[in-house]
Amino acid sequence: MPSADLDHLDRAILSRLQEDSRMIAESIGAHVGLSAAAVQRRIKRLREAGVIAREVAVVDPKSVGIDMTFVVTVEMERERIEVLDAFRKQVQADPAVQQCYYVTGSADFVLVVNCSDMTEFEAFTRRMFFDNGEVRHFTTSVVMDRVKVGLSIPLNGR
Amino acid sequence: MPSADLDHLDRAILSRLQEDSRMIAESIGAHVGLSAAAVQRRIKRLREAGVIAREVAVVDPKSVGIDMTFVVTVEMERERIEVLDAFRKQVQADPAVQQCYYVTGSADFVLVVNCSDMTEFEAFTRRMFFDNGEVRHFTTSVVMDRVKVGLSIPLNGR
DNA sequence: ACTGAAACTTTCGCCGT
DNA sequence: ACGGCGAAAGTTTCAGT
Numbered sequence: 001m002p003s004a005d006l007d008h009l010d011r012a013i014l015s016r017l018q019e020d021s022r023m024i025a026e027s028i029g030a031h032v033g034l035s036a037a038a039v040q041r042r043i044k045r046l047r048e049a050g051v052i053a054r055e056v057a058v059v060d061p062k063s064v065g066i067d068m069t070f071v072v073t074v075e076m077e078r079e080r081i082e083v084l085d086a087f088r089k090q091v092q093a094d095p096a097v098q099q100c101y102y103v104t105g106s107a108d109f110v111l112v113v114n115c116s117d118m119t120e121f122e123a124f125t126r127r128m129f130f131d132n133g134e135v136r137h138f139t140t141s142v143v144m145d146r147v148k149v150g151l152s153i154p155l156n157g158r
Numbered sequence: 159m160p161s162a163d164l165d166h167l168d169r170a171i172l173s174r175l176q177e178d179s180r181m182i183a184e185s186i187g188a189h190v191g192l193s194a195a196a197v198q199r200r201i202k203r204l205r206e207a208g209v210i211a212r213e214v215a216v217v218d219p220k221s222v223g224i225d226m227t228f229v230v231t232v233e234m235e236r237e238r239i240e241v242l243d244a245f246r247k248q249v250q251a252d253p254a255v256q257q258c259y260y261v262t263g264s265a266d267f268v269l270v271v272n273c274s275d276m277t278e279f280e281a282f283t284r285r286m287f288f289d290n291g292e293v294r295h296f297t298t299s300v301v302m303d304r305v306k307v308g309l310s311i312p313l314n315g316r
Numbered sequence: 317a318c319t320g321a322a323a324c325t326t327t328c329g330c331c332g333t
Numbered sequence: 334a335c336g337g338c339g340a341a342a343g344t345t346t347c348a349g350t
Contacts, residue, residue, distance in 0.1 A: 057175035
């Protein structure tokens with residue numbers, strides 16, 4: 001799945017699709033200088049190759065009553081594979097966790113967590129950290145402004 | 159645009175579209191117990207109300223030669239509105255920055271940054287931090303594993 | 317809210333470069 | 334092998350019931 005070689009046309013198409021996956025092929029073609037059919041073919045190929053991993057709707061959190069976002073760092077008691085994997089699984093299963101990264105440095109994991117309010121977040125910390133004997137320490141940062149949120153990959157020039 | 163009241167059917171539809179925005183209305187309808195037309199109408203309404211903020215393609219970083227992700231915390235010299243807003247703008251304009259949160263706590267900002275390699279990341283730190291007199295301190299964590307990555311909002315029960 | 321028809325988008329086959 | 338063209342298939346949109 002790595003590096004299915006892409007030319008600058010593929011990158012131009014991906015760039016558009018990262019902004020708006022509903023942009024129709026004809027419109028993309030007009031911008032990149034290709035017929036609609038050619039664009040479709042490339043998109044199909046990109047999907048099958050896994051270059052386009054998924055296509056998703058981004059929901060406005062406020063609209064569904066999610067008001068709070070948190071950035072949480074987690075330090076585990078012991079860095080044993082078993083412990084880490086168990087935590088990974090727990091994180092993946094918990095819908096409040098939007099993102100989780102396993103990182104170098106003093107912390108082991110960095111989490112982005114969504115909750116409707118503080119009460120819910122407290123419930124989250126309880127089930128995720130306090131009930132887990134392997135969590136040595138965690139820190140919480142409350143997000144005051146979601147300055148930039150996306151999953152766009154830089155597709156520089158070519 | 160906040161809290162356009164949604165019933166459990168809307169939430170069920172959103173839940174599907176967060177996983178796969180290309181799922182056709184008929185298939186969604188079969189799962190939630192609604193005709194295709196009814197699903198279509200609700201989706202249209204959700205888009206117009208901004209509940210569905212955008213629909214995007216998620217590109218696999220490896221496929222386009224992006225191998226490295228970083229979590230960076232940033233502390234500004236002075237927390238003046240002007241300084242913070244300038245940094246916000248800089249962040250929004252920089253394609254290497256995938257996400258940026260303004261947070262409480264010792265750090266001011268948390269960034270998720272994508273680069274093809276360390277050299278590119280060093281260039282990034284230079285233009286974003288060293289060339290900016292207002293940045294007091296920053297810390298870098300290298301992401302070893304992207305355990306969970308998405309923008310999905312929890313749409314629990316109802 | 318469902319049905320059917322019209323409009324639109326994507327997909328496929330074929331040919332030319 | 335890849336792009337363009339035109340026809341077929343699939344999806345969404347809209348009107349009428």
